[in-house]
Amino acid sequence: MxxxxxxxxxxxxxxxxxxxxxxxxxxxxxxxxxxxxxxxxxxxxxxxxxxxxxxxxxxxxxxxxxxxxxxxxxxxxxSNIDSSEYLQYLNTDENFVTQNKGTATFVMNDINKAIANLNEEHRTPFMMYYVGYKYLEIAEKLQIPIGTVKNRIHIARKELKNVLKVYRQDA
Missing domain, CATH: 1.10.1740.10 (RNA polymerase sigma factor, region 2, helix turn helix motif)
Structure with a gap:
């Protein structure tokens, strides 16, 4: 052209x-x-x-x-974040909180279990999308329509959101 x-x-x-x-x-x-x-x-x-x-x-x-x-x-x-109100907590021992990696490990274990419990037909396209494949690439590799790929990824996200709702910030 x-x-x-x-x-x-x-x-x-x-x-x-x-x-x-x-x-x-x-x-x-x-x-x-x-x-x-x-x-x-x-x-x-x-x-x-x-x-x-x-x-x-x-x-x-x-x-x-x-x-x-x-x-x-x-x-x-x-979005300018005014952190000056938090500076007072910088050197005070009573508000000092440390985080270890244990919490993150628990969360990741729960996420991995939830993904493993997904139905195979939903887990495969979801994981392919997660690692960076585009919808069209997933459809071609799995030899299914692109609409089906989008639907399965949507269902997987919905199921994961439901299973992992204990980690929601607004809950």
Missing amino acids: TALEFNTLVQNVAHTLRPAAMNLTRDQDDAKDLVQETMLKALTNRDKFKAGTNLKAWLYTIMRNTFINNYNKVTRRS
Whole structure:
């Protein structure tokens, strides 16, 4: 696919990105900026697009990832932690607490047991995803549809969350 053909295809799909960008940003100007940044990234990374795949989905993925990255940057900049109120505890013996690795060992043992108790059809895709495989790679290796992979990983997470609920911070 030539650069001109790619640019034409991208321009034809660009208008469909605006509602999704508006949904993400909740602001007209930010949505326009997000679409523009998405288009720029798509055009500069045209070599990464595989002809014959879904261009619209590829652009939505770029847009979503751009939004998430921008959101994380803003969040990191705006979250200043004021630790000065905790400095008084620094040199006081009465509030001195040490942690050993025993607690972490118990937690990891419980997590490993919970994973081992998962049904094999849920454990395998979950562990593959955990070690870094993408959904598509898992689907290809296990020779199952990608929707099934996502569903099994979701079920595994749900079961683990239920079994390990004693470790929830808000409980």
